[in-house]
Amino acid sequence: MNGKQLEVIQTVVAMFRAAPGARYLSEFIAFIDNTAGSVEDLASVLAQTEIFKQSLYSDTLSNHEFASQFVENTVNSLVSAENKAWAIAAIEDMLNAGESRGAVIHWAATALASVDKADSQWGAAAAQFNNKVEVASFYSIERGGQATSLAVLQQVIAQVNQDGASVSSAKALLTTGIGGKVIDGYVKDALVLADLNADGVLNPGESSAITDATGNFLLPGTAGFGHLIASGGIDIATGKPFAGSMTAPPGSTVINPLTTLIDKIAQNDGGTAEANAHILSSLGLDKDIDLLHFDPIQETIRTDTNTTATGSALAAHVAATQIGLLVNQIAALLNGAGVVAGEAAAIDLAYETLAASLASQTSAVDLADNSVISRLIQDAALSASTDHTVLLKIGALLADASQAIANLNRAIVDAATSSTDKSTVLANIAAVQIVANNIETAMESGAAAGNVRDTVTSTTGSALTTAIAAAGPAVGDVDGDGLSDPLPPPPTSGGGGGSSSPATVFSYLPTNTTPFSGTIANDVLSISTSVAWTPLVMTAVILDGGAGDNTLNVQDGSSIAAAIVLNFPNLTFDATGVTGTHDVTMSASQNQLFTGTITAPGTGANGEKITIAGDGAITTLANVENYVIADDSTDTRAVTVTSAGTSITANSASDAITFNLGALIYTGTISGDATVDDILSLATGANITS
Structure with a gap:
């Protein structure tokens, strides 16, 4: 790595909180050489791009607001408030004197990189910055990382801090690749893609894998560090095909409905850590869970931990299951009513709508609340269509559809307390999922016909409990041990020996x-x-x-x-x-x-x-x-x-x-x-x- 490459990488890390990647690094160096310019000139040009303005620093920010945000993003809590105030004032003075934002960022990056990590005032911030630069260089030069998606390039250095161990961990991950699980229940035969350019399809040079019999995948090497997209396959707990897609930020070891929401929020509103915390808060889950690396099924059935931990894991599994159910039912309604064409697009819209709703919440949300579900359906329909005829059709279906979905999500909650044996609980939840999958068909066809009242009848009282009991024997492998976990068939009356009275x-x-x-x-x-x-x-x-x-x-x-x-x-x-x-x-x-x-x-x-x-x-x-x-x-x-x-x-x-x-x-x-x-x-x- 030569001095020019280092200076470019330092500037990109400061400007975009990202590695440049091999392709952009090459293009940036070529720009400087072809224009006989400097890295500062490059920074001034980059600061005028839409991706810089839209993803990080809007050009509507005042000089003071820009300086404050830039300093906070760069040093976080590693510098005292007094030193932050000094830096903000210095940057604001430069901007007021006519310096461009790009030039100011280049100056700040060069200055911070030169600080000794032993410095009592700025050393920790300098160590973090230089560690991020080291990992960005490793990805972009030594590993030749080909990502062009800003979200992926940001995640390359997102977990790097002032501790040298974080550098070793990041390099190891970028070398060995990503392994993990796709979970709805566990999904076998799913396609998992590490998307490097944010187009959502598998391109030459991108890594992909098919999940094994219990939902495991491995994306080896640097190409495996991409935006994770899982589609297709079979849920081994229900035996039903998995519809639509789920996603997770780069580096995740789990892909499930919860990571999909985190991914949506992170792409729109900032970092994955903040998105993870927001999902935990809005769903009332344990604030210490890292959902991007948390398998709620395995954590629920662990026998070497306490009941508080397994209870928190079960709550996360219930939330993930409710989200998947809610999204699929709303998608069936929207697709059937003609709001959105195609199941995959309808599912993605439902996730987008739910993510936006949760991102705006300041307290926990009940996913089995009719009013919450009704609002989500309305928001999704309004964001997808301005056709008054279609919107009126959704309005006519709203009460029944919301009630049916609420009934199913309440049944998930009830299943979670149905037994003290966690495997039985997981099987009971899977039985509800089987029933919900069947209801989806009725929801879509009923929406097309303009009447989903039958979904309410099918999810109310004895009709629902009977359907869940009947689905029990069809439950498959709920815990990923390779064995089916069917529930016993419901009791039948009659027969020569008579039958006992129900409890x-x-x-x-x-x-x-x-x-x-x-x-x-x-x-x-x-x-x-x-x-x-x-x-x-x-x-x-x-x-x-x-x-x-x-x-x-x-x-x-x-x-x-x-x-x-x-x-x-x-x-x-x-x-x-x-x-x-x-x-x-x-x-x-x-x-x-x-x-x-x-x-x-x-x-x-x-x-x-x-x-x-x-x-x-x-x-x-x-x-x-x-x-x-x-x-x-x-x-x-x-x-x-x-x-x-x-x-x-x-x-x-x-x-x-x-x-x-x-x-x-x-x-x-x-x-x-x-x-x-x-x-x-x-x-x-x-x-x-x-």
Whole structure:
């Protein structure tokens, strides 16, 4: 390496925080020779390029802002605030005096490179700078590195610091190449490309590999240090083809949905370390994880570490799985609706949209939140199309698509707590992925037809739990040991030997906004936050008992009127904490759903009272002493009374109500409103004298 090459490399490292690479180094030297110019002249020209202005230092920056950013980028925290202030002032004075930004950077690079590393003020910063220059020279000259992508050239020196050991590590990596894993589950037969020129395709001189049976790849030599792109292959946990592509910054040893988001953010907003930290924060993950070198599956099943570490790893796997599921479902919707042409392009758009959303977050995001998912779909559609017809179509599909995706991502969360055995947990997560893959087809075809309601039906309650249970036996290798990890098939009823009764599972709700999806057992769901008497007034969430003979436990003061209640034939009034009447509110249609066992033990002053909201006919439930009937918007309602002692109070001033007592020997009280005439309907044998 001659003096001119060294001076050029120093200047490029200072200007772009990158190695020049063999091609650009040769071109820069040729420019200087052909113009009989200097390295300072080269720097002035480079400072006028769009890549310098767009990726690092906008020409809209004031001289002070430019000086401040340049000093911070160059010395970081290795120099005192006082010395930084001196450097900023010196650079600003030079710029104000008419020096170009390129000339100032060339001066600063030459000055910093000349400082002795033992200097107490600037030594550490000089050591870091010269170490980066050494690695940049090694890549560009000794190894002849052919990258032309700025992102790759920046990563060549990104991990180099003032410690000499970082130089050795970087050189070793650039010599031996990159090995790692592609993870969705582990993906076999995937093509992994080390892209050197940012065109996304395999070119002559670029390195590629096919992953082995458990997702491993090796990209040997200097050519292996490139922007990593994985596509194709088979997810060995689900047996499903891997669609679209995932990416990772150069030097990564993992390619998965999390690294793809880091890569997107880093390309738009700066360094990979900052992007990694932002993803961890926005997804609520352990802040100490380096996601570019972290295999969450292997870390989850480790037996030589503590439960906190394996729990953090599982959380990362859940997040990665939710991201992959979310991206693929949104892509299926957008592709089907005609917003984006082609699955690969739709997946890339979904990743771009999610990355942009997470980059703007200041707190953790719930990827199973309907509103979050809805906003992502809208943002993706708006960024891809201005066709009002297409956007209106997406708007019509938005609520159902968001609900279906939220249901699937909640199922991932539920699977993560389904067992104390981590391999079983991974298998349960894979079973959800299998179901989600099948839902993608329905999402795309439904979007094309203008109706994705079936995806909600398929991902709600017993339909989803049954599908997940059915997918269990199809689960493949979840931990990369080369062996399949199928779950047992769901139990079947019938047979000569009979079958045992399903277990009973008792559940409570953390908040009044928490949905519920039942198990294959007999579920008992209490409309309260704990075993103690803590009634909830539910919001518009789905409470689905699923399979089994399920029971809804209602507490005094609770309301299910706003919720969607499915598959709960039995109703129990929980007498815990009741003083006086046991008051519960539900809709007319919900009242009609309880066709099984009604447990209403209260009597007299402690009897049960149901307040009916909403429209529709009502048949009173057995043993419930009191009903209060609110207004029906149709101004008419029929109430059929089934128990002799049930009293009815109708509060509507506009409803004409028909009270059907049949042949009851009635002992209760019927109270209508005097404004509109009501009808009392009696059958032969009825007696209302009491």
